[in-house]
Amino acid sequence: MKLIILGAPGSGKGTMATVLRDSYGITHISTGDIFRANIKEQTPLGKEAKKYIDAGALVPDEITISMVEDRLSQDDCKNGYLLDGFPRTIAQAEKLDEMLSKTNSKIDAVIKVDVPAEVILGRVVNRRVCTSCGESYNVVSRPTKVEGVCDVCGKEVIQRDDDKPETVKQRLITYEENTKPLIDFYEKKGIVISADNSKDPKTAFEQASQALEKKGFRKVN
Ligand code: AMP
Numbered sequence: 001m002k003l004i005i006l007g008a009p010g011s012g013k014g015t016m017a018t019v020l021r022d023s024y025g026i027t028h029i030s031t032g033d034i035f036r037a038n039i040k041e042q043t044p045l046g047k048e049a050k051k052y053i054d055a056g057a058l059v060p061d062e063i064t065i066s067m068v069e070d071r072l073s074q075d076d077c078k079n080g081y082l083l084d085g086f087p088r089t090i091a092q093a094e095k096l097d098e099m100l101s102k103t104n105s106k107i108d109a110v111i112k113v114d115v116p117a118e119v120i121l122g123r124v125v126n127r128r129v130c131t132s133c134g135e136s137y138n139v140v141s142r143p144t145k146v147e148g149v150c151d152v153c154g155k156e157v158i159q160r161d162d163d164k165p166e167t168v169k170q171r172l173i174t175y176e177e178n179t180k181p182l183i184d185f186y187e188k189k190g191i192v193i194s195a196d197n198s199k200d201p202k203t204a205f206e207q208a209s210q211a212l213e214k215k216g217f218r219k220v221n
Contacts (some may be wrong), residue, residue: 001026001080001217004087006182007113009171010124012197012204014136016113017084020046024212025220027076031064031085033134034071040131048182053162056170058178061091068092069099080087089178093185110186111208111217113197117172124168 001024007013014030021028035053038046045067052059068086071077072117088095100106115123128137128144137144144150150157160170186192193211197204209219 001105001109001212002100003080003082004107004110004186005084005113006110006179006186006198008115008117008120008175008179009168010120010127011113011115012123012201013084013113015201016111016195016197016204016207016208017082019201020111020208021212023205023219023221024080024217026079027069027081028176029071029077029081029083029086031068031088033084033085034067035059039166041126046067050151056162056167056174057175058088061089061095064088065092065095068096072099074096087182090181090185092183101203107186108217109212110183110192112192113204114194115196115198119198120172121165124163125165127163128157128159131158 003020003024003026005013005017005020007016007181017028017030020026035046035049039050039053040046045063048063049059058064064086068083072081083096087096096107115213123138126139126141128139129135130137130150130153133150133153135150135152135157137151137157144157148157149155184190192206196210
């Protein structure tokens with residue numbers, strides 16, 4: 001099963017992606033995570049991507065597409081995957097179709113995580129993440145037991161540079177401009193599944209899994 005998860009920054013798509021990965025036993029590919037790992041390692045790709053990420057802008061298509069193409073060619077993608085954060089532009093979506101058509105394959109469903117904009121801003125500026133395992137917290141609704149320390153692995157929990165209010169506003173504008181047209185792109189193919197994540201992630205996941213079940217995809221866990 002090949003899935004895409006789409007949603008504005010702070011829509012909860014990362015959390016939803018983790019649940020989908022575990023429930024359906026598919027590889028989770030987050031382009032944001034790959035960029036952040038490269039930034040941490042100070043690779044040439046990371047240094048280049050950081051300039052755009054810190055400004056709340058998108059990393060150029062040619063850099064992002066070749067990185068994803070490389071990732072999808074790896075063994076753990078053979079039995080399906082969940083793309084999180086990619087595609088983010090129509091050019092990336094078209095390129096993805098082109099890559100998949102080479103193996104007579106296609107995306108089975110696009111899960112669209114819906115949350116009103118006013119809820120999003122509050123969520124993102126309160127978000128904190130573990131620098132080591134990536135676990136996500138919220139200073140209001142899900143704080144760490146010890147401030148700044150990850151409950152899961154004990155490493156440092158921080159606010160992502162691009163989660164600061166000014167950058168978040170820019171990221172929401174970037175999302176509106178570039179990523180929303182993707183919803184129309186996939187609506188035309190008839191493969192969009194809506195999941196309402198304005199209340200709790202459980203409800204959103206149930207909506208998505210019921211729609212996937214109708215398409216013949218069953219949970220493995
Ligand atoms: P995310 O963790 O998905 O919110 O991604 C963090 C940042 O990485 C984004 O704000 C972009 O700057 C960059 N990024 C992630 N995925 C892509 C993509 N598909 N195309 C361009 N830039 C991306």
